Amino acid sequence: MSTLKTTLTGYTGYRGREGHYAFLLHRLTGLGTVLFLAIHVVDIALVYIYPEGFGDVLKLYQSTLFGIGEIGLVFCVFFHGINGLRIAYFDMFKPGGWEIAKQRNSTRITLIGTLILWLPATFFMLRNILIHNFGLFGG
Amino acid sequence: MAATTETVRRVKIRPNYDHVAWKWMRYSALLLIPLVWFHVILQDVIVGVHAMDLNYVAERWANIGWRIYDAALLGFAMAHGINGVRQVANDFIKGERARVVVSWLLFIFWLVITGIGAVALVAGVRQNFPLN
Numbered sequence: 001m002s003t004l005k006t007t008l009t010g011y012t013g014y015r016g017r018e019g020h021y022a023f024l025l026h027r028l029t030g031l032g033t034v035l036f037l038a039i040h041v042v043d044i045a046l047v048y049i050y051p052e053g054f055g056d057v058l059k060l061y062q063s064t065l066f067g068i069g070e071i072g073l074v075f076c077v078f079f080h081g082i083n084g085l086r087i088a089y090f091d092m093f094k095p096g097g098w099e100i101a102k103q104r105n106s107t108r109i110t111l112i113g114t115l116i117l118w119l120p121a122t123f124f125m126l127r128n129i130l131i132h133n134f135g136l137f138g139g
Numbered sequence: 140m141a142a143t144t145e146t147v148r149r150v151k152i153r154p155n156y157d158h159v160a161w162k163w164m165r166y167s168a169l170l171l172i173p174l175v176w177f178h179v180i181l182q183d184v185i186v187g188v189h190a191m192d193l194n195y196v197a198e199r200w201a202n203i204g205w206r207i208y209d210a211a212l213l214g215f216a217m218a219h220g221i222n223g224v225r226q227v228a229n230d231f232i233k234g235e236r237a238r239v240v241v242s243w244l245l246f247i248f249w250l251v252i253t254g255i256g257a258v259a260l261v262a263g264v265r266q267n268f269p270l271n
Contacts, residue, residue, distance in 0.1 A: 003231060034220030037217060054196075070188065
């Protein structure tokens with residue numbers, strides 16, 4: 001158990017600012033995505049295993065709570081992808097870029113890129129929830 | 140500065156398991172970015188979960204191209220994700236035996252989930268005939 005404590009203290013105590021946050025976010029978004037992915041594979045497999053129950057699962061996904069989770073999931077997918085590209089780029093083409101200033105700068109660019117993709121997607125998903133779950137915008 | 144001679148000796152290191160796993164993470168990632176992003180933008184943003192039902196999946200999977208697309212998603216994303224979990228787990232687990240046990244458990248989990256997905260992908264939507 002001591003290794004658990006050491007690793008967690010390292011995760012939280014290290015004060016590397018942007019580069020450190022990018023590392024933590026990469027792990028969190030990756031774990032979040034794979035957790036959903038495992039559930040998602042099983043729920044889609046219901047179309048063959050138990051098609052009568054598929055509609056109930058979709059009802060759950062259409063709920064407001066899951067809709068908010070979906071918006072979070074889309075953030076995870078976009079951030080994890082762009083940050084992965086950032087890491088691969090430095091590794092393969094600019095190994096000299098592994099220094100604090102460049103890491104801070106590129107992490108900010110990663111976040112901006114994520115927001116550029118995520119905010120419009122969020123607009124449409126939020127609109128869908130408001131139309132179908134709250135009867136707004138003529139829903 | 141003292142004169143030194145420098146000799147470069149090239150050594151070929153045989154890639155071990157983790158080396159191959161690391162390469163897998165990177166190459167599958169480059170493929171997953173277009174695959175997953177397009178899938179997410181299409182299904183979550185453009186179509187939306189409110190427009191989906193059993194028929195939607197049946198119509199989608201009537202096209203072999205989409206089945207191949209989904210098979211690629213299942214194969215690459217699930218393996219990338221489970222190996223990622225293994226890497227995170229190795230950060231927390233230091234014992235050699237415990238690492239082997241966790242790796243095997245994750246492998247079995249990956250096999251079960253991928254198997255379930257593959258069965259559904261091949262068999263398709265189970266519908267009662269006649270269709271209405």
